[in-house]
Amino acid sequence: MIFDNRSNYMLKYEKAKAKLIEFNIAKEDYPHFQLNSDDLIYITLYTLSRYCEEMIENPGSDELRELFSELTNVSQYFDSAVKSKSRQKYDNLFLLLGATSYFLAENFGSAKVLISQIDDWSYNKGIMDVLYETLFFLSSNKKHSFISFDENSTKYFNAFCNHFDKGDSIETIYNALNILREQAYQSQDIFNVTYIDLLYGVSICATHHSAWVLLSKHSDIKAELWKEYLLNDKSIKLLWPAQRVILEAGILTGKDIVVPLPTGVGKTKSIELLLRSVFMDTDTCVTVIVAPLRALCNEITTDLSYALGDIAVINQFTDTMQEDFDLEILHNTKYVFVCTPEKISYILRHEPDFLQTIKLFIFDESHLFDDDTRGAQYELLVSEVARSRSSSAQLVLFSAVLSNANQISDWLFHDVNATIDSSLVKSTEKTVGFLSSDHTIHYYEKDEMSMESFYVPQSVKTAQLQLKPKERTARFFPENKSQDLAIYYAVNLSKGTGVAIFAGQARSIPSIMRRIVELDSRGYDFSELVNYGDITQINSLYELFRQHYGEESELSKVVKMGILPHYANLPNGIKMAIEYALRKRHAYLVICTTTLAEGVNIPIKYLILTTFSYGDSKLQIRKMQNLIGRTARSGIHTEGSVIVTDSKYFDNRLNWKNGGGYQWENCKKMFNYGNAEACMSAILRLVSGLRVDYANCYRGNSLSTYLIQNYKAGSCFSDLKETLRSSYRKRVSESIFKKYNYIIDQKVNQIEHIIEGIENYLCYIYSIQADQSQFMQSVKNLTDSTFAFYLADEEQKKNLEKIFQVIAEKILDNVKTDDVPYFAKSLYGINTSRYILQWVDENILMLTGCQSDELLRAVSDLFMNLFSEQIDISKDIFTIILNEWVSGELYIDIYNDLGQPLSMNQIEKLCAKTFSYDLCFLIGNVIDAIGDRDNNLSDSFSFLQKQIKYGVSSYFRILICENVFDERYLSGCIESIISGSANITTEKQLRQILKAYNSEILAMLENFPEYFSHRFREYISKQ
DSSP, rough: SSOOHHHHHHHHHHHHHHHHHHHTTTGOOOOOSOOOOOGGGHHHHHHHHHHHHHHHHSOHHHHHHHHHHHHHHHHHHHHHHHHHOOOOOOOOHHHHHHHHHHHHTHHHHHHHHHHHHOOSSSOOOTTTHHHHHHHHHHHHHHTTTOOOOHHHHHHHHHHHHHHHHOOOOHHHHHHHHHHHHHHHHHHHHHHHHHHHHHHHHHHHHHHHTBBHHHHHTTTTSOOOHHHHHSSTTTTOOOOOOOHHHHTTTGGGTOEEEEEEETTSSHHHHHHHHHHHHHHTSOOOOEEEEEESHHHHHHHHHHHHHHHTOOOOOOOOOOSSSSSSOOOOGTTOOOOEEEEEEOOOOOOHHOTTHHHHHHEEEESSSSOTTOOOOHHHHHHHHHHHHHSSOOOOOOOEESSSSOHHHHHHHHHHHTTTTOOGGGGHHHEEEEEEEEEOOOOOOEEEEETTTSOOOOEEOOOOOOOOOOOOOOOOOOESSSSSSSSHHHHHHHHOOOOOOOEEEEEESSGGGHHHHHHHHHHHTOOOHHHHHHHSHHHHHHHHHHHHHHHHHTTTTTHHHHHHHTTEEEESSOOOOOOOOHHHHHHHSSSEEEEGGGTTTTTOEEEEEOOOOOEEEETTEEOOHHHHHHHHHHHSTTTOEEEEEEEEETTHHTTTTOOTTTTHHHHHHHHHTOGGGGGOOOOOOOOGGGOOOSSSSSOEOOOOOHHHHHHHHHTSSSTTTHHEEEEEHHHHHHOOOOOHHHHHTTTHHHHHHHHHHHHHHHHHHHHHHHTTTTTHHHHHHHHHHHHSHHHHHHHHHHHHHHHHHHHHHHHHHHHHHSSSSGGGHHHOOOOOOOOHHHEEEEHHHHHHHTTTTTTTHHHHHHHHHHHHHSSSGGSSSOHHHHHHEEEEEEEEHHHHHHHHHHHHOOHHHHHHHHHIIIIIIIIIHHHHHHHHHHTSOHHHHHHHHHHHHHHHTTTOHHHHHHHHHHHHOOOOHHHHHHHHHSSTGGGGGGGHHHHHHHHTTTTHHHHTTTSOOOHHHHHHHHHHHHO
8 A cells, every 4th residue: 555544644634724724714723734745745646657557557457456446545635735725836737636536536527626627727748738638628528729739649639539529449549649658758757757657547547438438338229329429519428437337237238227326426417328228229219207306307307308308308297196198199209207206106097008108217216115205105106117017118226325225126126136336436525524612623534434534623703793772791603502603604615615504304494594684683794695606696586585475584584695495395486496596606505404315406515414303303324325415516526525513422422421422423323324224115114113212112013913903993093093102101201201102193194104005006906907806816916026025024924915915805895896996096095085085976066067266165175174183273274375375375475464373484384285285186186086977077176276286376377387487476477478378278379479478578587586587498499
């Protein structure tokens, strides 16, 4: 090993110096460095040149592998040397050497970052110039027009560029390189010898990742077809390591595979290549991408529309539960459908034949099998797709946090090796900083949490705040509280760099916002947040928030300062505008919940944590890993940093007596990918233990026996809660009971929800069976094919089969033959579905001919009757808010009209979740229950469903929200511009009239975030 302990300490010192600059620490507060990290330049240069020499002379040697492992240290040294600003006259040289070492370490994203930072390269340095231009070309696919090399260098550079641009022979590159190398060695110039070997090494690495070589080698598509694509300027010519590894696993040959890759290593481009390969040899092809979040679906759709819009139709299904799709359009077309798991389940229930038309299924963020709310139905959906797809269809699962990918692949594909080794692909460097009470940040490497790497002292400068009238006690910011410190670091680090403050849940965001507003009122200076961002775009975001929430809202006030919120219940259009603004660097600071961990990509470098909680429970390690993965997007930053601002973790790390040591160890585990929980099965909970607290767990066999014996009783779950509460009360003190007994209700509700998901799915199975005996056999086959059954022990397997059997028996006993089609389509459990069907049967004549407001009142009453436990407000207030929502009233207007019995957050949650999802879901089931008995009534409910979904009053505004952007206020603004909008009833008519009013609409949109004019132009430009 060239890097010994002394070298590693010098590297840590260099990293520390870089952090001291980042945190603007005064030089007099710098720690004393016992070694001179400048000495490391000789070791790093030697390592780099030695690696390239071995790469050229002895590829495949043991020494080469050992040297490769040290390239990360080399690249981090040169990267940190630039950031430390201690030898600025060498910055361009260090950036070039850092980019070279990153590239050779197969970290192409970080190489791109460093090469793009080289400003005003001074030429006439011989081979060094060629190395710079080669790396610049590889990272940007561009060439400087003014460069001039000697004859041999020109031959090399032209050969290199011609390979990646046109697919010319690699041999020509190496012929030119060999001449250059011989020339350099004859000159006996040590710098020429060093740089020619670096250039040679970069060329070897680049050609090993050449799309011209790898795409035809690892696919069944002929090279001629790939050539047509690769000649396109938008094509991927250099495959990143993740893409190469995925190709080598056989993904382009139709192989089913589980892909557990870190975040930000090139997954989107891999999906693009996979889709393109599927489309290349057919005129008709349907593919489906399933992603858990609507925002992620939006992002995927946008990315693929840009990449594949020339050869395929990219269509994002709305997440409204109604039949807004037509199988007839699939003929002679290449299609990519993007949707949520719930929407594809709905489609497959209503159009079973659709499954057989699909050639490729991609499940993104596919670690939902044990999710509390979606896990059971997600598992049954994936099982159904794997089992019932056409024989030629391919199934691919992507996830950044699947630590047991081999188990998933063995279960789904009966091949434990149908996955890839995630350790072969490295993401950008991550460091974790723990704040101590003396305001020192103690840094650890994410993959080596056992030893402190370096520290940053005196990282906080306290400011005195203005006092309000009658106040006498001096006030300072930040106070020694995790929230204050999070705000402090976020504001000071987000000057041109993306920073996110993580709030464990949406209800934590208002308290952070309130504190920021208070600090602003006390004179704390937030102006630099706007100065570093785009003030015009920040003001336009403020204007949109002002319209929705009012100018006195804390949300509006902090947005005006350049601080953006991001959480699930924000209006979808605002969320999209915020994500766009962050990607475009219009603003740099976001306060977010776990929506950040669930796939939404925004360019942040720092993630600041005030808590390790998620709601009332501890954050899962794999969710934390997903959060951390969102920092330092490859190609944007070379390093991501997590800062934990609650000092108790570090301060009490040695205090084992009072639990501090255990907290510290558990805290460190959160950052180690090797500790991430395996992805399990929600269905397995039916036969597993039910844990209430750390000491009390009810045995799985007892739980499953209870369910088997009592499931058919109407009071099954309420009795189970009472039984468990009674037993728990006898075991623990009253104080412990009061603290934890809510968990019993929570977990029994989860079990009930899981069983409802199974009921629903078995009804679908029943609808496609010829007789009862065949149905019971199908149920057993289904049970045995679940992930739960795969994971279960022998006793659990028997109990699972019995539970599925008693559910099937309940279906046979309770579902009439004529009603089976409805129960098959419903996504509720048996009892709820039966109630809805009975309600429709009893009220259909009364509903026929009802006006829209009468239908709204009727379905609102039905919802309150079915789900009263979900609603904590009176029926009158519920109805008032619903009516105003459907009329298009904005949150601030609803809030003012109510006279403040509810907070803005409550109104927001009610509209965004209860109305837009839960109530719409119910209406979809009502429409199914009506069936073909009254098409006019079904149409009326469909219109009402979309009104509630988007919170708008007219069909024109629905068309805007479905096709252009989901922004209810702006849809009204567009409607007011267009005369005759009431006559627009089709998407084709919509596009035509929007084109006709193009200039007027764009003039209006200029006052609002750029995202909306961008989406509008994109929409009207489509044919």
